[in-house]
Amino acid sequence: MPQAGALNPRGEGRMNQVVDMFGAMTMLPMMFSQAMFAQMVQWQREQASALTKLAASVTGQEFWGNGTVKRRPLDTDLAPGKTVSHTKTLTDMHTLFFGLLSLDFNPLHFNEELAHRTRFKGRIAHGFHTASLFSGVLAELTPWCVYLQQEMEFLAPVRSGDVITATGTIEEVDPKGVVRVALACTNHKGEVVVRGKAVVKKLKEIYQPAPAAA
Numbered sequence: 001m002p003q004a005g006a007l008n009p010r011g012e013g014r015m016n017q018v019v020d021m022f023g024a025m026t027m028l029p030m031m032f033s034q035a036m037f038a039q040m041v042q043w044q045r046e047q048a049s050a051l052t053k054l055a056a057s058v059t060g061q062e063f064w065g066n067g068t069v070k071r072r073p074l075d076t077d078l079a080p081g082k083t084v085s086h087t088k089t090l091t092d093m094h095t096l097f098f099g100l101l102s103l104d105f106n107p108l109h110f111n112e113e114l115a116h117r118t119r120f121k122g123r124i125a126h127g128f129h130t131a132s133l134f135s136g137v138l139a140e141l142t143p144w145c146v147y148l149q150q151e152m153e154f155l156a157p158v159r160s161g162d163v164i165t166a167t168g169t170i171e172e173v174d175p176k177g178v179v180r181v182a183l184a185c186t187n188h189k190g191e192v193v194v195r196g197k198a199v200v201k202k203l204k205e206i207y208q209p210a211p212a213a214a
Contacts (some may be wrong), residue, residue: 016065055164073143085167092160098129124157134183141168145200152196163188177202
């Protein structure tokens with residue numbers, strides 16, 4: 001019979017496993033770190049513009065989004081050469097939310113220790129998380145259009161704290177209202193991390209013809 005106060009090797013082993021498990025859960029210390037707090041503050045600043053666009057979309061009042069959300073766009077709003085860019089700082093909180101939304105919990109995005117063993121030498125953001133910025137660009141660049149096709153190429157990893165700028169440029173608009181757009185995401189170092197092309201089609205029942213010239 002073990003003496004009072006003596007450690008139980010079996011119990012101690014279980015406790016060590018529990019401690020190791022929680023130590024590997026990198027999301028817990030990240031959520032309470034000073035760096036995470038700073039990222040959340042930056043994220044809140046960027047949300048101000050997003051919230052005004054949301055208000056414009058919900059209410060139909062274009063002034064909320066500084067004219068970027070069109071209630072009744074014109075045919076002339078879709079023209080080759082037109083460009084729109086959006087910039088966003090990706091954070092660990094975004095990665096967590098995207099994982100919950102997509103159900104993609106690959107340890108490459110959440111476990112620093114395991115991710116460090118890979119060629120990336122640390123955690124990276126979801127590829128589709130970065131590429132999802134194209135959706136917002138297209139909503140402003142080609143308002144009231146529906147997605148038909150998307151091609152993407154992932155060129156470099158994106159990490160927490162990277163400032164990503166997504167840019168779309170209209171390349172072609174055919175007589176049927178099919179629009180072809182070139183897309184690219186670049187980081188704060190000027191590196192292209194994702195590029196691709198999208199094909200969308202305008203909803204003709206929404207678009208208004210351009211006003212006749214006087």
